[in-house]
Amino acid sequence: MEQITESRARLAGAHLEEHRRMERDLHDGAQQRLLAIALQLRSARVNGGDTVLRAEVDQAITDLALTVQELRDLASGLQPAALAGGGLRAATDELASRIPVRMKLDVVDRRFPASVESAAWFVIAEAVSNVVKHACVDEVAIRVSAGPSEVHVAVLDAGVGGVDPQGRGLQGLADRIAALGGALSAGDQPGGGTRVEAVLPCA
Ligand SMILES: Nc1ncnc2c1ncn2[C@@H]1O[C@H](COP(=O)(O)OP(=O)(O)OP(=O)(O)O)[C@@H](O)[C@H]1O
Ligand SMILES: [Mg+2]
Numbered sequence: 001m002e003q004i005t006e007s008r009a010r011l012a013g014a015h016l017e018e019h020r021r022m023e024r025d026l027h028d029g030a031q032q033r034l035l036a037i038a039l040q041l042r043s044a045r046v047n048g049g050d051t052v053l054r055a056e057v058d059q060a061i062t063d064l065a066l067t068v069q070e071l072r073d074l075a076s077g078l079q080p081a082a083l084a085g086g087g088l089r090a091a092t093d094e095l096a097s098r099i100p101v102r103m104k105l106d107v108v109d110r111r112f113p114a115s116v117e118s119a120a121w122f123v124i125a126e127a128v129s130n131v132v133k134h135a136c137v138d139e140v141a142i143r144v145s146a147g148p149s150e151v152h153v154a155v156l157d158a159g160v161g162g163v164d165p166q167g168r169g170l171q172g173l174a175d176r177i178a179a180l181g182g183a184l185s186a187g188d189q190p191g192g193g194t195r196v197e198a199v200l201p202c203a
Contacts, residue, residue, distance in 0.1 A: 033067045085123050087111045088144050091121060101132055104141040112151055116202045118181050120144060120153045126173050127155035127186075127196040135194060136161025150182075151200045158193035170196075 037060050044056035083091040089109045096103040111117070124142060131140045137159035145152045163169070165186040174184040182200040189195045 026091060030067050030071050033063060035079050037063050037067075047146045078120060079121055083117055086116070088117055088120055088124075092124060092142055092144070093130065095124070099128065099132060101128075101137065103128075103140045104139060107142060107144040108146050110146055112146070112202055115180065116151055116200050119177060119182065120151060120198070122173060122176055122185065123153045123196065126169050129159045130163070130169065130196075131155070131159065134163075137193070146202070149202060151202045153198045153200065155196045156189065156193065158189075158191070161188045161192055161194055163194045163196075164188060170195070 020142040034064050040056055041060055044053050048056060056109070080091050080094060087110065089105075089107045092103070092105055092107050096105065112120070124144075128140055128142070131137065135157045139157070141154075141156040143152070143154040143156075163186050165174070170186050177184040177198050177200065180200060182198055184196070184198045186194070186196045
Protein backbone atom coordinates (compact mmCIF):
# COMPACT_ATOMS: atom_id res chain seq x y z
CA MET A 1 0.00 0.00 0.00
CA GLU A 2 2.78 2.35 1.00
CA GLN A 3 4.58 1.40 -2.19
CA ILE A 4 1.54 2.29 -4.28
CA THR A 5 1.24 5.67 -2.55
CA GLU A 6 4.93 6.25 -3.11
CA SER A 7 4.79 5.38 -6.78
CA ARG A 8 1.69 7.57 -7.20
CA ALA A 9 3.60 10.43 -5.60
CA ARG A 10 6.54 9.87 -7.93
CA LEU A 11 4.09 9.98 -10.78
CA ALA A 12 2.41 13.20 -9.76
CA GLY A 13 3.01 14.62 -13.26
CA ALA A 14 2.41 11.59 -15.40
CA HIS A 15 -1.20 12.05 -16.43
CA LEU A 16 -1.62 11.70 -20.16
CA GLU A 17 -2.73 15.26 -20.82
CA GLU A 18 0.12 16.63 -18.78
CA HIS A 19 2.48 14.36 -20.62
CA ARG A 20 1.33 15.75 -23.98
CA ARG A 21 1.81 19.29 -22.75
CA MET A 22 5.29 18.42 -21.57
CA GLU A 23 6.15 16.96 -24.95
CA ARG A 24 5.04 20.15 -26.64
CA ASP A 25 6.96 22.31 -24.20
CA LEU A 26 10.12 20.27 -24.67
CA HIS A 27 9.71 20.42 -28.40
CA ASP A 28 9.38 24.17 -28.37
CA GLY A 29 12.26 24.40 -25.92
CA ALA A 30 14.65 22.43 -28.12
CA GLN A 31 13.59 24.24 -31.25
CA GLN A 32 14.06 27.65 -29.65
CA ARG A 33 17.43 26.65 -28.29
CA LEU A 34 18.69 25.48 -31.68
CA LEU A 35 17.55 28.67 -33.35
CA ALA A 36 19.25 30.73 -30.66
CA ILE A 37 22.51 28.81 -31.12
CA ALA A 38 22.42 29.37 -34.89
CA LEU A 39 21.81 33.09 -34.42
CA GLN A 40 24.59 33.41 -31.87
CA LEU A 41 27.09 31.63 -34.09
CA ARG A 42 26.11 33.67 -37.10
CA SER A 43 26.50 36.93 -35.23
CA ALA A 44 29.87 35.82 -33.79
CA ARG A 45 31.11 34.98 -37.27
CA VAL A 46 30.13 38.39 -38.60
CA ASN A 47 31.23 40.54 -35.66
CA GLY A 48 33.64 38.64 -33.47
CA GLY A 49 37.40 38.47 -33.20
CA ASP A 50 39.16 35.19 -32.36
CA THR A 51 38.48 35.32 -28.64
CA VAL A 52 34.81 36.07 -29.09
CA LEU A 53 34.48 33.33 -31.69
CA ARG A 54 36.14 30.80 -29.42
CA ALA A 55 33.89 31.72 -26.50
CA GLU A 56 30.79 31.54 -28.68
CA VAL A 57 31.76 28.14 -30.05
CA ASP A 58 32.32 26.85 -26.51
CA GLN A 59 28.93 28.19 -25.51
CA ALA A 60 27.33 26.60 -28.55
CA ILE A 61 28.86 23.21 -27.72
CA THR A 62 27.40 23.36 -24.21
CA ASP A 63 24.01 24.47 -25.49
CA LEU A 64 23.96 21.73 -28.13
CA ALA A 65 24.72 19.06 -25.55
CA LEU A 66 21.78 20.29 -23.48
CA THR A 67 19.54 20.29 -26.51
CA VAL A 68 20.56 16.78 -27.51
CA GLN A 69 19.70 15.58 -24.01
CA GLU A 70 16.38 17.37 -24.15
CA LEU A 71 15.55 15.78 -27.50
CA ARG A 72 16.63 12.37 -26.26
CA ASP A 73 14.28 12.65 -23.29
CA LEU A 74 11.55 13.85 -25.59
CA ALA A 75 12.05 11.02 -28.06
CA SER A 76 11.89 8.38 -25.35
CA GLY A 77 8.52 9.73 -24.25
CA LEU A 78 7.01 10.23 -27.67
CA GLN A 79 4.37 7.90 -28.99
CA PRO A 80 4.39 6.95 -32.65
CA ALA A 81 1.61 8.25 -34.89
CA ALA A 82 0.81 4.63 -35.79
CA LEU A 83 -0.37 4.04 -32.23
CA ALA A 84 -3.15 6.62 -32.32
CA GLY A 85 -3.93 5.75 -35.93
CA GLY A 86 -4.02 1.95 -35.85
CA GLY A 87 -3.50 0.78 -32.26
CA LEU A 88 -0.90 -1.57 -30.82
CA ARG A 89 -0.87 -3.92 -33.78
CA ALA A 90 -0.03 -1.12 -36.23
CA ALA A 91 2.50 0.47 -33.89
CA THR A 92 4.36 -2.81 -33.27
CA ASP A 93 4.37 -3.62 -37.01
CA GLU A 94 5.92 -0.25 -37.62
CA LEU A 95 8.45 -0.71 -34.80
CA ALA A 96 9.54 -4.02 -36.34
CA SER A 97 10.63 -2.21 -39.48
CA ARG A 98 12.98 0.17 -37.70
CA ILE A 99 14.83 -1.83 -35.05
CA PRO A 100 17.92 -3.96 -35.57
CA VAL A 101 16.47 -7.20 -34.12
CA ARG A 102 13.80 -9.52 -35.55
CA MET A 103 10.42 -9.20 -33.91
CA LYS A 104 8.07 -12.13 -33.45
CA LEU A 105 4.67 -10.52 -33.06
CA ASP A 106 1.55 -11.98 -31.56
CA VAL A 107 -0.48 -8.83 -31.05
CA VAL A 108 -4.26 -8.79 -30.86
CA ASP A 109 -5.79 -6.62 -33.57
CA ARG A 110 -8.13 -4.61 -31.35
CA ARG A 111 -8.39 -1.07 -30.09
CA PHE A 112 -8.27 -0.25 -26.37
CA PRO A 113 -8.77 3.03 -24.52
CA ALA A 114 -6.00 5.51 -25.35
CA SER A 115 -4.59 5.40 -21.82
CA VAL A 116 -4.26 1.60 -22.02
CA GLU A 117 -2.69 1.63 -25.48
CA SER A 118 -0.32 4.34 -24.35
CA ALA A 119 0.76 2.41 -21.23
CA ALA A 120 1.15 -0.82 -23.22
CA TRP A 121 3.29 1.09 -25.70
CA PHE A 122 5.58 2.37 -22.96
CA VAL A 123 6.11 -1.21 -21.80
CA ILE A 124 6.89 -2.42 -25.31
CA ALA A 125 9.15 0.53 -26.16
CA GLU A 126 11.22 0.28 -22.96
CA ALA A 127 11.45 -3.54 -22.96
CA VAL A 128 12.38 -3.72 -26.65
CA SER A 129 14.95 -0.99 -26.27
CA ASN A 130 16.40 -2.94 -23.34
CA VAL A 131 16.62 -6.04 -25.51
CA VAL A 132 18.47 -4.09 -28.19
CA LYS A 133 20.81 -2.50 -25.62
CA HIS A 134 21.44 -5.30 -23.15
CA ALA A 135 20.29 -8.76 -24.27
CA CYS A 136 22.85 -9.58 -27.00
CA VAL A 137 20.28 -11.39 -29.17
CA ASP A 138 18.83 -10.88 -32.62
CA GLU A 139 15.22 -11.70 -31.82
CA VAL A 140 12.51 -10.46 -29.48
CA ALA A 141 8.95 -11.71 -29.03
CA ILE A 142 6.05 -9.39 -28.27
CA ARG A 143 2.68 -10.68 -27.17
CA VAL A 144 -0.40 -8.58 -26.53
CA SER A 145 -3.67 -10.26 -25.61
CA ALA A 146 -6.97 -9.12 -24.17
CA GLY A 147 -8.55 -10.74 -21.10
CA PRO A 148 -12.12 -10.08 -19.89
CA SER A 149 -11.14 -6.86 -18.09
CA GLU A 150 -7.41 -6.47 -18.67
CA VAL A 151 -4.76 -6.39 -21.34
CA HIS A 152 -1.63 -8.54 -21.08
CA VAL A 153 1.65 -7.42 -22.57
CA ALA A 154 4.77 -9.58 -22.65
CA VAL A 155 8.19 -8.92 -24.14
CA LEU A 156 10.51 -11.94 -24.19
CA ASP A 157 14.05 -12.56 -25.31
CA ALA A 158 16.47 -15.47 -25.10
CA GLY A 159 19.50 -13.32 -24.42
CA VAL A 160 22.00 -13.02 -21.60
CA GLY A 161 19.43 -12.34 -18.84
CA GLY A 162 20.28 -10.61 -15.57
CA VAL A 163 17.65 -7.86 -15.74
CA ASP A 164 17.55 -5.42 -12.82
CA PRO A 165 13.90 -4.48 -12.13
CA GLN A 166 15.09 -1.57 -9.93
CA GLY A 167 16.87 0.08 -12.87
CA ARG A 168 15.83 3.63 -13.71
CA GLY A 169 13.98 2.63 -16.89
CA LEU A 170 12.10 -0.33 -15.46
CA GLN A 171 11.30 1.34 -12.14
CA GLY A 172 9.86 4.36 -13.95
CA LEU A 173 7.81 2.03 -16.09
CA ALA A 174 6.56 0.11 -13.04
CA ASP A 175 5.47 3.41 -11.47
CA ARG A 176 3.60 4.41 -14.60
CA ILE A 177 1.80 1.07 -14.76
CA ALA A 178 1.02 1.04 -11.04
CA ALA A 179 -0.57 4.48 -11.34
CA LEU A 180 -3.05 2.97 -13.79
CA GLY A 181 -3.86 0.15 -11.36
CA GLY A 182 -1.78 -2.37 -13.29
CA ALA A 183 1.33 -4.34 -12.50
CA LEU A 184 4.70 -4.80 -14.15
CA SER A 185 7.10 -7.65 -13.56
CA ALA A 186 10.53 -8.25 -15.01
CA GLY A 187 12.82 -11.21 -14.46
CA ASP A 188 14.88 -14.02 -15.92
CA GLN A 189 13.13 -16.73 -17.88
CA PRO A 190 13.57 -20.33 -16.69
CA GLY A 191 15.40 -21.36 -19.88
CA GLY A 192 17.51 -18.18 -19.99
CA GLY A 193 16.77 -14.71 -21.27
CA THR A 194 14.46 -12.02 -19.99
CA ARG A 195 10.73 -11.62 -19.56
CA VAL A 196 8.93 -8.32 -19.01
CA GLU A 197 5.21 -8.59 -18.42
CA ALA A 198 2.46 -6.12 -17.68
CA VAL A 199 -1.19 -6.50 -16.80
CA LEU A 200 -3.23 -3.38 -17.49
CA PRO A 201 -6.80 -3.00 -16.27
CA CYS A 202 -9.15 -2.27 -19.10
CA ALA A 203 -12.82 -1.78 -18.28
N1 LIG B 1 16.44 -7.71 -21.95
C1 LIG B 1 17.48 -7.59 -21.11
N2 LIG B 1 18.51 -8.47 -21.17
C2 LIG B 1 19.56 -8.38 -20.33
N3 LIG B 1 19.69 -7.42 -19.38
C3 LIG B 1 18.70 -6.52 -19.27
C4 LIG B 1 17.56 -6.54 -20.13
N4 LIG B 1 16.75 -5.51 -19.77
C5 LIG B 1 17.37 -4.88 -18.77
N5 LIG B 1 18.54 -5.46 -18.45
C6 LIG B 1 19.48 -5.07 -17.36
O1 LIG B 1 18.70 -4.45 -16.34
C7 LIG B 1 19.20 -3.12 -16.12
C8 LIG B 1 18.05 -2.18 -15.79
O2 LIG B 1 17.26 -1.90 -16.94
P1 LIG B 1 16.63 -0.45 -17.08
O3 LIG B 1 15.79 -0.42 -18.30
O4 LIG B 1 15.96 -0.12 -15.80
O5 LIG B 1 17.89 0.50 -17.22
P2 LIG B 1 18.76 0.87 -18.51
O6 LIG B 1 18.15 0.30 -19.75
O7 LIG B 1 20.18 0.48 -18.21
O8 LIG B 1 18.68 2.45 -18.52
P3 LIG B 1 17.46 3.36 -19.07
O9 LIG B 1 16.27 2.45 -19.27
O10 LIG B 1 17.23 4.35 -17.98
O11 LIG B 1 17.97 3.92 -20.34
C9 LIG B 1 19.97 -2.77 -17.38
O12 LIG B 1 20.98 -1.85 -17.10
C10 LIG B 1 20.53 -4.11 -17.82
O13 LIG B 1 21.70 -4.39 -17.13
MG1 LIG C 1 16.09 0.62 -20.14
